[in-house]
Amino acid sequence: MTIEDWLRGALADADRRNLPDLKPLLEALARSTKVLRDANLMGDLTGGARPGPGHPDE
Amino acid sequence: MNDISTLSVEEFGRRLRAREVTARQVTDACLARIDSDNARLNAFILVMADAARAQARAADEELAAGRDRGALHGVPVSIKDLIDVAGTPTTAASRVRAGHVASHDAPVVVALREAGAVIIGKTNLHEFAFGTTNEESAFGPARNPYDLTRSPGGSSGGSAASVAAGMALATIGTDTGGSIRIPAAACGIVGLKPRIGEVSTDGVVPLSRRLDHVGPLTRTVADAALLYRAICAGSKPRSPAPMPVTGLKLGVPRNYFLDVLDDEVRRCFEVAIDQLRSAGARVTDVTIRHAHLTAPTYLHLVLADAAALHADTLERVPELYTAPVRLRLEMGRYVMAEDYVRALEAREMLRREVDSALAVFDALVLPALPIPAPAIGVPSVHIGGVSEPVRNLMLRLTQLFNVTGHPAIAIPAGITSSGLPCSVQLVGGETEQLLPVAAACEAQMAGVPSPRSGGLAG
Numbered sequence: 001m002t003i004e005d006w007l008r009g010a011l012a013d014a015d016r017r018n019l020p021d022l023k024p025l026l027e028a029l030a031r032s033t034k035v036l037r038d039a040n041l042m043g044d045l046t047g048g049a050r051p052g053p054g055h056p057d058e
Numbered sequence: 059m060n061d062i063s064t065l066s067v068e069e070f071g072r073r074l075r076a077r078e079v080t081a082r083q084v085t086d087a088c089l090a091r092i093d094s095d096n097a098r099l100n101a102f103i104l105v106m107a108d109a110a111r112a113q114a115r116a117a118d119e120e121l122a123a124g125r126d127r128g129a130l131h132g133v134p135v136s137i138k139d140l141i142d143v144a145g146t147p148t149t150a151a152s153r154v155r156a157g158h159v160a161s162h163d164a165p166v167v168v169a170l171r172e173a174g175a176v177i178i179g180k181t182n183l184h185e186f187a188f189g190t191t192n193e194e195s196a197f198g199p200a201r202n203p204y205d206l207t208r209s210p211g212g213s214s215g216g217s218a219a220s221v222a223a224g225m226a227l228a229t230i231g232t233d234t235g236g237s238i239r240i241p242a243a244a245c246g247i248v249g250l251k252p253r254i255g256e257v258s259t260d261g262v263v264p265l266s267r268r269l270d271h272v273g274p275l276t277r278t279v280a281d282a283a284l285l286y287r288a289i290c291a292g293s294k295p296r297s298p299a300p301m302p303v304t305g306l307k308l309g310v311p312r313n314y315f316l317d318v319l320d321d322e323v324r325r326c327f328e329v330a331i332d333q334l335r336s337a338g339a340r341v342t343d344v345t346i347r348h349a350h351l352t353a354p355t356y357l358h359l360v361l362a363d364a365a366a367l368h369a370d371t372l373e374r375v376p377e378l379y380t381a382p383v384r385l386r387l388e389m390g391r392y393v394m395a396e397d398y399v400r401a402l403e404a405r406e407m408l409r410r411e412v413d414s415a416l417a418v419f420d421a422l423v424l425p426a427l428p429i430p431a432p433a434i435g436v437p438s439v440h441i442g443g444v445s446e447p448v449r450n451l452m453l454r455l456t457q458l459f460n461v462t463g464h465p466a467i468a469i470p471a472g473i474t475s476s477g478l479p480c481s482v483q484l485v486g487g488e489t490e491q492l493l494p495v496a497a498a499c500e501a502q503m504a505g506v507p508s509p510r511s512g513g514l515a516g
Contacts, residue, residue: 001394010392021381025389029357033397036354041403 059247061417062087063224067281081132086115088134091224097361103139103221104180113176129284136226139180142261150263151195152185153378164261166289173288182216185383190452196381200287203509208431213237218245233271236456239468243481244431249275252489254463266363269460279497301494304338309419314349321427326472326480330503337502344415356457358401365390409462421495422485426468430478451460465489470506479506
């Protein structure tokens, strides 16, 4: 699931649960998740890069 | 006992064995401070005066009869009200816990009692330890002894305030993202987060089982070592062996960690580094390459772990939480499993990077808090021309070492022009190796004056 799709659903769920003050927190979580995903920690199953000490990209 | 605010555990032990003071006298002095100042500081949720006096009397009688339990014999210690003390409520500063009474002492309390400590009371905290300011508590905010309009830090804020204000000689706190080191830094005392898993977290209300730590807050590094060894299974309380600063190799992780700092905190930190260099330490920069992943990694782990622990009560009694803590817990219910796994991967990478940095240094050295103690009720502060949430700032320099599990200690290091404490944090590979390094550095750095000359004056 993309972060955008996740956030759209999470915000709608916060509305459904009558928790409007949760929405800015979910937006902050989405920004934090983007940083984590952009680090590409899980590698690429097609053989792409994975960061970390000792990796040839470093 | 005029010097109860500055008396160390070590010094008390010397005077106790020289028959210059009794456990009963020092306990009474702490209780007198609680009587005079707790209404202002709100450091204690429960004062156990009668039980503490009885324990102190027993400690004096034991010593007179020739039984010396060691360095903590007769020492008044406060306990964060997240930790079970038999026969008393463990409130976690939350209405969710109303009616709870602990049936047993937590292992850390058992160890303290066996070492002869006097349990003087239970201290205020941020609700369920899920915050850094102590503002969100069912018992109202604890306050900073240096400035009553400011937070003592959190989540172990009442614990830190109790030691800084002379209401206890030492305290036991917990640290999931910095909750020992942050309040220690804000209140001008020492806070030790041991290595992950060294001190039992049984009998402690959990926030994240993979990030929670238990440790001491004290006035000196030597006292922290005494408490640590008392609560660490199989250790015998003793002071760290003296170590010279000359030749110590200290690494400053400048990237990320020194990017966002209050100007006065930066000045105090640079002064501390100069003092260490002047004393012969070899201080050089080091890079933690993926340090920028610290906050997202910590956030995804702690949010999901805490949400899982609180899922049942969030459904049944959501109205009993303070609103901000409830919302943070709710936030964790939206973390996706795949992102949690990414955070676990990031944790391993960060652990390897900190290990690599420590392979060539005796310790890493960085500030413990990027800002002085914030004003109560202020959600964000301007720093470097940018408005930043207080919570994010307060966790910024400590949370990495919860993620990686490395031992870390906050040590007082000067004050701002408005009289608020600053603090330096040292990080090591093993707690027993870190403690003598910390004691050596402490001896070279400017400490902080007692709050009796500031917020608690008059």
